[in-house]
Amino acid sequence: MLVKDTGIANEAPVPAFRIAILTASDKGSRGEREDKSAAVIREMVAGFGEVVAYEVVPDERRLLAAKLREFCDVVGADLVLTTGGTGFSPRDVTPEATRDVIEKEVPGLPEAMRSASLKLTSQAMLSRAIAGIRGKTLIVNLPGSPKGVRENLAAILPALPHGLAILKGEAGECGQA
Numbered sequence: 001m002l003v004k005d006t007g008i009a010n011e012a013p014v015p016a017f018r019i020a021i022l023t024a025s026d027k028g029s030r031g032e033r034e035d036k037s038a039a040v041i042r043e044m045v046a047g048f049g050e051v052v053a054y055e056v057v058p059d060e061r062r063l064l065a066a067k068l069r070e071f072c073d074v075v076g077a078d079l080v081l082t083t084g085g086t087g088f089s090p091r092d093v094t095p096e097a098t099r100d101v102i103e104k105e106v107p108g109l110p111e112a113m114r115s116a117s118l119k120l121t122s123q124a125m126l127s128r129a130i131a132g133i134r135g136k137t138l139i140v141n142l143p144g145s146p147k148g149v150r151e152n153l154a155a156i157l158p159a160l161p162h163g164l165a166i167l168k169g170e171a172g173e174c175g176q177a
């Protein structure tokens with residue numbers, strides 16, 4: 001695990017980044033389906049951070065935006081990963097809720113996810129996922145299915161620690177971290 005060196009002998013290492021997971025799912029929020037996608041996220045981020053907040057919310061734009069603000073401003077997450085609600089269904093509003101709260105868009109992350117995913121499935125072009133920055137928090141939309149989560153997150157994971165470190169003011173220029 002990537003950890004911060006506290007510099008104090010015998011002190012337990014602290015995980016590098018605080019990560020929040022927000023699952024957008026009508027079925028999940030009603031308890032009609034187990035949220036397997038959050039479990040995939042937990043497994044994949046275990047190497048560079050700890051999950052400090054997790055919630056399953058119905059596909060409602062205002063609820064999702066409110067929860068994203070809470071995870072950024074109150075919880076103080078370094079990274080918020082959403083899953084679900086990025087497709088064409090009338091109830092899919094996760095990108096819109098994300099756009100409601102971000103201050104800067106980060107197009108390279110969804111570009112990388114769709115580029116990598118298109119090599120696996122042509123349906124990748126149906127994802128409307130976006131990513132952006134609110135304060136010191138990076139928000140990234142992932143698809144809903146566990147398979148989609150795994151494939152998309154794998155595409156951006158190598159770049160995340162450096163990006164998050166810059167956001168936290170803990171990294172030098174690109175190439176130096």
Ligand SMILES: Nc1ncnc2c1ncn2[C@@H]1O[C@H](COP(=O)(O)OP(=O)(O)OP(=O)(O)O)[C@@H](O)[C@H]1O
Nearest residue numbers: 024025026027028034035036037084085144145146
């Ligand atoms: N959080 C999740 N956990 C497990 N499987 C999921 C999850 N989200 C989506 N899936 C799987 O991916 C398929 C397509 O996802 P989609 O977002 O269209 O789900 P949905 O069931 O139509 O909607 P909702 O999750 O909002 O109720 C689902 O039918 C399900 O098999």
Ligand SMILES: Nc1nc2c(c(=O)[nH]1)N[C@H]1C(S)=C(S)[C@@H](COP(=O)(O)O)O[C@H]1N2
Nearest residue numbers: 084085086087117123124127143144148151
């Ligand atoms: N890598 C990858 N990307 C993927 C998928 C997938 O299985 N693998 N599913 C696609 C599908 S079928 C849809 S509809 C969109 C949006 O998914 P969502 O509505 O569950 O968020 O993500 C797409 N991106």
